[in-house]
Amino acid sequence: MAATVISPSEADLRAALIALKTEHPALGIQKIHAQLLASHPEWTVSEKRTRKILQNEGLTGAVTIPADASLVPSSRLMPESAIAIMPPSIFVRQLGPLRGKGLVAKTPIAAGDVLWKEDPWILAPEWNVYELQQQGGACAHCSTPLRRTGIPCEECGLQFCNRLCLNRARDTGHRILCTQSGRKLLALAHEMGWLALHALARATARVLQTRETDVYEAFAVLGLEERFRFQGAEVGELRNMWSKTFEVYKTAFAGKNLGDMGTLEGFLKGLGRMSLNLEAHGGLYTLHSHLNHSCDPNISVRHLQQREALARISVIALRDISPGEELTITYVNPELTYGERKRSLGEWGFVCRCSRCVQDERKGAPDVSDLEAELKEGLGVL
Numbered sequence: 542m543a544a545t546v547i548s549p550s551e552a553d554l555r556a557a558l559i560a561l562k563t564e565h566p567a568l569g570i571q572k573i574h575a576q577l578l579a580s581h582p583e584w585t586v587s588e589k590r591t592r593k594i595l596q597n598e599g600l601t602g603a604v605t606i607p608a609d610a611s612l613v614p615s616s617r618l619m620p621e622s623a624i625a626i627m628p629p630s631i632f633v634r635q636l637g638p639l640r641g642k643g644l645v646a647k648t649p650i651a652a653g654d655v656l657w658k659e660d661p662w663i664l665a666p667e668w669n670v671y672e673l674q675q676q677g678g679a680c681a682h683c684s685t686p687l688r689r690t691g692i693p694c695e696e697c698g699l700q701f702c703n704r705l706c707l708n709r710a711r712d713t714g715h716r717i718l719c720t721q722s723g724r725k726l727l728a729l730a731h732e733m734g735w736l737a738l739h740a741l742a743r744a745t746a747r748v749l750q751t752r753e754t755d756v757y758e759a760f761a762v763l764g765l766e767e768r769f770r771f772q773g774a775e776v777g778e779l780r781n782m783w784s785k786t787f788e789v790y791k792t793a794f795a796g797k798n799l800g801d802m803g804t805l806e807g808f809l810k811g812l813g814r815m816s817l818n819l820e821a822h823g824g825l826y827t828l829h830s831h832l833n834h835s836c837d838p839n840i841s842v843r844h845l846q847q848r849e850a851l852a853r854i855s856v857i858a859l860r861d862i863s864p865g866e867e868l869t870i871t872y873v874n875p876e877l878t879y880g881e882r883k884r885s886l887g888e889w890g891f892v893c894r895c896s897r898c899v900q901d902e903r904k905g906a907p908d909v910s911d912l913e914a915e916l917k918e919g920l921g922v923l
Contacts, residue, residue: 546585553732554586555594559782560733562595563765563812565888570595580668580734614817616641616761623756623827628657631868633831641761643867644831650862656840657856661824662716662756663747664852665815670823671731674699682710685851694719707815714746717794726793729786736823738786740815741808742793744825749797760830762814762869764806768821768888824852833870836882837893842870 549557561576562568565920570577574591578584619642620635627633630650636643649654666674666684676794679686681699683706691700692707697719701707717723723746748757767785787808791799801807808911818830822844829842839862845855862868873885879901886893 543694545804547583549581549584549586551594552557554584554590556733556782558591558594559580559779560735560738563735563779563783568888573890577734594768600849613639614641614761614763617759618642619827619830623662623753623759624659625659627828628802630654630656636867636923640833642831643833644828646862646866646868647862650858652831652858652860654856654858655855656868657828658846659828659854660850661820661852661854662827663740663743663825664818665736665743665823665825666852667736667823667892668731668734670851671739680706681850682715683850683852685847711909712745712750714750715751717746717797718742720793722793722795722901729789733786736819737812737815738790740819740823740825741811742790744811744815745790745794745799745802748802749799754800756827758813758825760814760818760825762810763817764810764813765816766809768813783812820854822852824854826854829854829856832868832870834872834886834891834893836871836873836875836893837895837897837899838869838871838875839866840868840870856865 557577557580558573561573561580565573565576570592571588573595574586574588577586577591618635621627630643630646630648632647634643634645635641660683664682665671670679670684673686674681674684677687677691677698677700680702681689681694681702682701685698685702687702691702693700694705694707694710694715699719701710718727723742726742727739730736730742744757748754766776766780769779784805787805790808791803794803799807802811809863815825818825820826820829820842832840837858841857842854842860843857844851844853846853872891873882874883877885879898882893882898
């Protein structure tokens with residue numbers, strides 16, 4: 542049977558577009574529209590309708606980042622207790638004020654070596670997996686698909702692989718998010734397609750139950766408002782939406798001592814922290830969070846245990862790595878052109894100076910994507 546396709550209400554569409562623009566401030570109308578349809582495949586929305594709402598909210602246009610401008614997230618080393626196993630072939634090092642913390646090879650590493658495997662500190666899975674969890678088809682803790690009926694939570698009915706997953710979930714935030722107000726916050730994040738909000742709800746619940754404030758604060762942070770103001774974007778309407786969402790967030794944790802997380806500024810920093818550190822599939826990993834970017838990375842992150850531990854990542858060397866060499870992953874699609882990579886990284890005020898970008902810059906060849914963006918902007922398409 543074909544899936545039902547609906548036309549969303551103006552309020553629902555507006556909220557979803559503002560959330561997407563919050564996540565991707567550098568994207569123009571066309572790409573925001575594509576992101577919207579990917580996030581909500583059950584919706585039918587014309588690009589004209591998307592453009593009209595973004596124009597009404599003053600959120601049109603892709604942001605241009607000055608070539609020599611950059612923002613530097615604040616970062617600190619993760620507590621040793623938060624890292625389950627430190628591989629003997631690597632060590633953690635502070636790499637200076639611009640790169641922050643990083644991972645460096647201690648011994649020679651061969652191409653294809655699995656350096657470590659890691660389970661997430663919190664997991665806010667992609668929405669198709671989240672929906673499967675809500676339907677009882679995947680474990681509500683580790684997200685592994687269930688091949689038979691799992692162990693249900695007595696309060697909310699969500700299914701778990703086994704009692705170990707259920708107990709781990711209860712000990713790391715599920716008791717709080719299992720409440721009516723907690724489920725309302727998660728439902729709002731799902732409705733808006735806002736993965737960072739989903740992740741922040743999970744992280745906040747874990748901190749409240751485990752008192753792991755030091756772990757939470759060790760994840761690199763760049764606040765949403767700081768990021769938008771750096772790019773010269775207007776935050777007035779966005780701040781109104783952020784404030785309303787913050788009220789739902791506070792209600793979910795009513796009666797709890799949230800500390801700085803209980804202020805709007807702390808909430809916005811928390812959203813920025815989640816966006817900056819989430820792995821592509823929605824996990825937040827303590828050791829993985831030390832990895833910096835390169836457009837020519839030497840390691841990759843994969844989900845290889847999809848039947849028994851879907852959320853577990855395996856970190857694999859792409860090529861031989863020498864002692865003293867930093868381990869890097871890519872934050873963007875490495876197949877993109879120099880200009881496209883630059884703009885994508887510019888969403889976070891980040892100017893990449895990896896060897897590949899330096900070489901591309903020295904070539905001085907005009908980037909077709911830059912010319913295309915300028916033409917579209919001139920025609921009012923962006």
